[in-house]
Amino acid sequence: MTKPKNPRGTPFEEVAFPVFEMPHVGKARYNYTTGWALGRFLAGLKEGKILGTVCKKCGRVFIPPRMYCSYCFREVDDWVEASGEGTVHTVVASYIEATRARAEEPKIVGVIKLDVPGYNFDDHFFPGVLHYICGASDEDVKNMKLFGARVRARFKPPGQRTGSITDIECFEVVRP
Amino acid sequence: MTGRNLNFKHRVAVVGAGLTLFRRRMLETPQELAWLAAKQALDEAGLTLKDIDCVVIGSAPDAFDGVHMKGEYLAEGAGGIHKPTVRVYVGGATGVFVPIAAWWHVASGLCKRVLAVAEEKMSHSAKPHPQYVFRYIWDPIVEKPLNPNLLWIFAMEMHRYMYRCKVKKEDIALVAVKNKRNACGHPSAQLCDPNIKVEDVLNSEVLVWPVNRLDVSPVSDGAAAVVLASEEEARRITDTPVWIKGIGWTLDTTHWTNRDLAYPEYVRRAAEMAYRMAGIDNPRRQIDVAEPYDPFDYKELHHMEGLGLAKKCEAPILTREGVTQRDGDLPINPSGGLLGVGNPIAAAGLMKVAEIFWQVRGEAGARQVKKPVYTGLAQAWGDLMQAGTVIVMGI
Numbered sequence: 001m002t003k004p005k006n007p008r009g010t011p012f013e014e015v016a017f018p019v020f021e022m023p024h025v026g027k028a029r030y031n032y033t034t035g036w037a038l039g040r041f042l043a044g045l046k047e048g049k050i051l052g053t054v055c056k057k058c059g060r061v062f063i064p065p066r067m068y069c070s071y072c073f074r075e076v077d078d079w080v081e082a083s084g085e086g087t088v089h090t091v092v093a094s095y096i097e098a099t100r101a102r103a104e105e106p107k108i109v110g111v112i113k114l115d116v117p118g119y120n121f122d123d124h125f126f127p128g129v130l131h132y133i134c135g136a137s138d139e140d141v142k143n144m145k146l147f148g149a150r151v152r153a154r155f156k157p158p159g160q161r162t163g164s165i166t167d168i169e170c171f172e173v174v175r176p
Numbered sequence: 177m178t179g180r181n182l183n184f185k186h187r188v189a190v191v192g193a194g195l196t197l198f199r200r201r202m203l204e205t206p207q208e209l210a211w212l213a214a215k216q217a218l219d220e221a222g223l224t225l226k227d228i229d230c231v232v233i234g235s236a237p238d239a240f241d242g243v244h245m246k247g248e249y250l251a252e253g254a255g256g257i258h259k260p261t262v263r264v265y266v267g268g269a270t271g272v273f274v275p276i277a278a279w280w281h282v283a284s285g286l287c288k289r290v291l292a293v294a295e296e297k298m299s300h301s302a303k304p305h306p307q308y309v310f311r312y313i314w315d316p317i318v319e320k321p322l323n324p325n326l327l328w329i330f331a332m333e334m335h336r337y338m339y340r341c342k343v344k345k346e347d348i349a350l351v352a353v354k355n356k357r358n359a360c361g362h363p364s365a366q367l368c369d370p371n372i373k374v375e376d377v378l379n380s381e382v383l384v385w386p387v388n389r390l391d392v393s394p395v396s397d398g399a400a401a402v403v404l405a406s407e408e409e410a411r412r413i414t415d416t417p418v419w420i421k422g423i424g425w426t427l428d429t430t431h432w433t434n435r436d437l438a439y440p441e442y443v444r445r446a447a448e449m450a451y452r453m454a455g456i457d458n459p460r461r462q463i464d465v466a467e468p469y470d471p472f473d474y475k476e477l478h479h480m481e482g483l484g485l486a487k488k489c490e491a492p493i494l495t496r497e498g499v500t501q502r503d504g505d506l507p508i509n510p511s512g513g514l515l516g517v518g519n520p521i522a523a524a525g526l527m528k529v530a531e532i533f534w535q536v537r538g539e540a541g542a543r544q545v546k547k548p549v550y551t552g553l554a555q556a557w558g559d560l561m562q563a564g565t566v567i568v569m570g571i
Binding site for chain 2: 001002003004005006007008009010011012013019022030032034035038041042062063064066070089090091092093094095096097098099100101106109110111123124125126127128129130131132138141142144147164165166
């Protein structure tokens, strides 16, 4: 005897049954508030700066910034500015879009561990962001050369910035 | 009664389990799927709905079924009408969280017999693709504007793990091969493939390097259910109850870009909680069979390490040596897992709990592992590399 015994269910291929299609849920659009910490972070990006917050009790630096230290559960003490440079912590090559459609060109994306002058970070907890990586090919991803590579934020020209994470075009490889 | 880190009134046992088929698309509505699984679990326990005091429902994001208030919607098919009914949710970790929540209903003395049901119907969100629905789990301010696909985060975790542990894709593909072959013994399985080879996985479509299509579990419809009872009731219902020995769950922060993804802290902490309660201090020796969560092949390895079933970076070696096969010393995912049986999210997690139930009772038939089973473990993971849920069961 193998359990489950005769599991039921009707695979769709067998019973070409009509579905009831609704294109989408109304026309709902979201206006996300940026909040206390990320609001200032986005304003900083518009000025070409990457800002974070610091908890002086445990010494953690938060980028993306938080209003509170979630570990000490107290308000952060200060703002810090990252240098704009960092190290590639992990990296992948995406051949698909958000919709699952095949992408025309592979997109290189990764987590960048950011440098903040005056602070050192281990690999356990560090300021880091998700972003595109440019100046590298999918081959550099596959042979793992990009791990640990030095990168620098490439900002859009000041006039084109809108106060968004996309004010940074990508992180450009400066030294493999 | 006192566990090592918890106080509770009653020991709790699983006394019945049920499953539907797992398939890419099924005719049945979510309510109908929930009913099919719930009815089979009740039948197996020899109970009717009248015997059930409370109902716990689990389902992953509402967006898949396309019905908000999915718990309330599913309540009817899950047997929850006019009863204390609750729906729980921790992303992919939900499936194992359902029996955990059902456990505290019984352990507290509040309910004597609880029906726990998990359901997912991913085919409803068919266009452009169910993956698109995952868009709403990313941070709306700092991540969503970059147009991420869900696979990015898995690919990043997998690649970081490969980098830190010096693991090759070939070694990771062995997991997909094992699980898709194991699934051939499972009557519900969606992706049984007795002849699949490592090359098939490596040659399948590259989605987000290092993830190929066959490294990933499929999109599925399905439901699962278990019945839990207090010790007194369980002994009345069956001669072979399977006891819940330990439970654990924890959450980490959504800020996944600030953490090292090479090692799953979110699983380790949940496992430690469950092990303390179950009195397990050497999981590698004391767990006879395990169903770690395997939505991706590397995740099985990663989670084995988080669970302490392998040392850091050791899981690929155990896999290559055949230790994790059904006839091995530490059988891992004998059901076929999510990669083989399928991944209707919450239902897939509960399927793992059902598998441990059947393995402990010796009812897994074609899938029964070779070594005797006294203690088994099921685990699920969820959200942005955050949630860990662990359950230890045994005789």
